[in-house]
Amino acid sequence: MTDRTGRPLCVLISDFPLADPYVGVMKGVVLSRVPDAVLVDLAHGLPPGNVAWAALQLREQASYFPPGAVFLAVVDPGVGTARRVLAAESGPYRFVGPDNGLLHPVLAGQASGTPPRIVAVDVEAVRIERRSETFHGRDVMAPAAARLLAGAPLETLGSRMDDPVELRLPAGRREGGSWVGEVLASDGYGNLVTSLEGSVLAGGDWRIRLEGRDLGPVRATFGSVASGEATALVGSLGRIEIAVRDGSARERLDATPGMRVEARLAP
C-alpha cells in the first residue's frame, strides 16, 4: 500500500536519543530494501522506556498522516527478552513495533468498522543477517516495516494473533462532582499534559487544581493570562494541559508525572 503518489511512506516514532545514530541506521535498513521509501519522523527522544507516553502520542497523532502510511514504532525496553514483535493493520494504516502495549491504544482506537489484523512477526524470517540482541528496531522491526512498504501482505510476516499486550491509557474518573486525573508527562516547553480529556469538561465552568493548588478556570488560550502565570487549557491532544505563559510549568510548579489533577465545577 502506498500513498496517492505511489511513494511508500514510513513514519518513525521512538525513544531513541536524539544525538545517537539509532534512528538513522533504521532508516538505512529501510532504504536499502525500499529505495523509494519516504521517511518522516513523528518524534524521537521520547522519555526512555515510557511506553504509555509514546502509545498516547501514536494514538493521537497517527490520523494526521496520509492513508497507506506504515508506522515504525520503537520504545522497546524489553528488547532481547521473549516479548514478541507485532505487525498490524487497522483502518488505512499499518504498524510495526514491540508487543509491550505500544501499539495497543492506536489499534483499539481506530474508528474503522473492522477490527485490526495483527500478526506476531516471525523474527528469524524477517531479521537482517548481521544482528544483535539489543537493537531489534534495526534488526527486526525496520526490515519488517520495509516488507510492508514494499507491498508484502501483512500475513506474510508472521502468524495471526489476537492477544497483544494491552495498555489502558490513564483517563479521568468521577469523584463526586469532580473529574480526577493525573499529570502524564511534560513536553519540551514544560507544559504538563494530563489524563483529563477536555471533552468531559464541556458545558460548565470548571476550575483546575494541581495537588490541591487552584490554577483557576480552564482557559481557551494563553492570551488571557499574564506572563509567568500558570493556567489550564485544552491542549493540542484534546487533553487538559497546565502551562505557564512564557515559561515552564514543570519547573515553576515543580511538577512530576503522577501528580493529582482535579477539575471542579465552579459554584
Added chain:
Amino acid sequence: MTDRTGRPLCVLISDFPLADPYVGVMKGVVLSRVPDAVLVDLAHGLPPGNVAWAALQLREQASYFPPGAVFLAVVDPGVGTARRVLAAESGPYRFVGPDNGLLHPVLAGQASGTPPRIVAVDVEAVRIERRSETFHGRDVMAPAAARLLAGAPLETLGSRMDDPVELRLPAGRREGGSWVGEVLASDGYGNLVTSLEGSVLAGGDWRIRLEGRDLGPVRATFGSVASGEATALVGSLGRIEIAVRDGSARERLDATPGMRVEARLAP
C-alpha cells in the same frame, strides 16, 4: 510553484522542542494534502518564544534553499490570541507564519526588485476540521503551506495586507570611533552570536570587548588561538561571533544575551 524537479519543497523552522511530536504532526498534515511534498528541516528547538532569533535565522538562511521553496515558520507565543497568520511571497520564495515579526526581516531583506506580497490568512477557511486553540502550526499554518505547495495562488489564502508586525533586528551602532552591539544568542557549541556585522569592520585592525573584557583582534579562524582561549571572528552568519576554541564561550565567559559587545580600532 515547485523546484526544478517538480517536487514541492517545504522548509520548516520552529521553536518546537526536539523531543515532541509537534513538528512531526505538522509534516503529517502537509503530506496528507500534498503527497509528493519534500520536507526539509531548517531548524527546530530554537529558543522558546524568541521571535527575533528565529527571524534572524530565517532571513540569513532562506536564500541557501532552491527557488520555489515554501517556508513554514512557527515561533508563535501568541497562539490563540487575535494575532493574524500571514502568507507571503517575496522573490523566489513563499512563507507562512504568525504575524508577530517572524517573517518581517526575511520579507524586508529580499533583494528582489519587487516588494513582497502579503496576505492575512483566512483562518476559518484554511484550518483543518479537528482543531485546537493552542496549535495553529498544525491546524492553520501547515494546511496554508500545503495549499501553496499544491499550487494555489497566494491571494486565494486570504486578503492582501501591507502592515505586518515589524521587527528590527539589532544592529551595531557607532559610538565615537567604536561599533557597539550586543550578544544576541549562543549556538549549541556555546559560540556567542552578536549584533555586529562583520562587514562594518572591514579595513582596519579591530579589537573586540565583551562587557569591557578585551578578547583581542577579530581573527579569521580558530586556528590561530590556543585550545581553551576566547577569540572573536566573523561567523557563518556574517556577524561577529565570540568563540572559545574546543570549548563553550557561553560557559567560559558566563555570557548571556544582551551583554555589551564593542569593536574598537587598535591604535
Added chain:
Amino acid sequence: MTDRTGRPLCVLISDFPLADPYVGVMKGVVLSRVPDAVLVDLAHGLPPGNVAWAALQLREQASYFPPGAVFLAVVDPGVGTARRVLAAESGPYRFVGPDNGLLHPVLAGQASGTPPRIVAVDVEAVRIERRSETFHGRDVMAPAAARLLAGAPLETLGSRMDDPVELRLPAGRREGGSWVGEVLASDGYGNLVTSLEGSVLAGGDWRIRLEGRDLGPVRATFGSVASGEATALVGSLGRIEIAVRDGSARERLDATPGMRVEARLAP
C-alpha cells in the same frame, strides 16, 4: 551514482548541535544544486569535536545504507586552518569530509577488493560564492557532495592523494589472560560503549570490570538483570557495552570516557 530508483542519496552525519540551523542550511545547499536529492540524517549533535567517536559511528553504520549513497560527514574542529577537505570512493559508497581522520576508519574498513580512491578537494573550485572561514560544511563540503550526487566523477573534485590523516580507533589489548580497553563514550540512554569488541570474548565465561568494579558476566540482554542493576552486554555496534536496566550507566556508575574496562575469564 544513484540508488536503484535513480534518486541520489545523501547521508549526513555531524557534531552540529541539534537546535541550530547548520545541518538545515547544508541541506539547502545540496538541494539547490541537486533538486532530486534524498537527504537522510545518520546522526547529528554528536559530541563536539570528538572525531574518533564520529569516525567509529561512520565506519560501523555506513554499510546499512544502500549502495550509491554519498556520506557528508562534518566534525571539523580545524575549520579555517590548512587542513584539507577530502572526497573518496570506497566500495559502493562515496564520502566527503575534513581530512582529520574522520573518514579514515570507514575507508580503511571497507571490505572491498579495491583500495579506496581519495582526492584532496580543490576548495576554491568547489566552494559557494558566499562564504565564510568558519563553516566549510556549508561552503565547501555540501557543494562537493552535491557534485558527486549530480554524477561528477570523483577525480573532477580535486587531486588524487593517498596520505589522508590516519585515525586508529581504540581496540582492546591482551594483558595476561584479560582483555583491557576503555570507555569510549556514552549514548543518550547513558549506556557506555567500550573499545572491547564482542567477538574477542566469544567462547568463554568472561566477566567485566569497570575501573576494578565487577559488573558480572557478559549477558545477552537486559532481560536477565533487575531494574536498576548494571550489566555488560554486546551492544548493537558489536562492542561490549555497560548498561543499567531502566537507567543510565553513565550516571549510576559516574562513568567518563577513558575509564579502564577489563574482561577476565571466570575461573
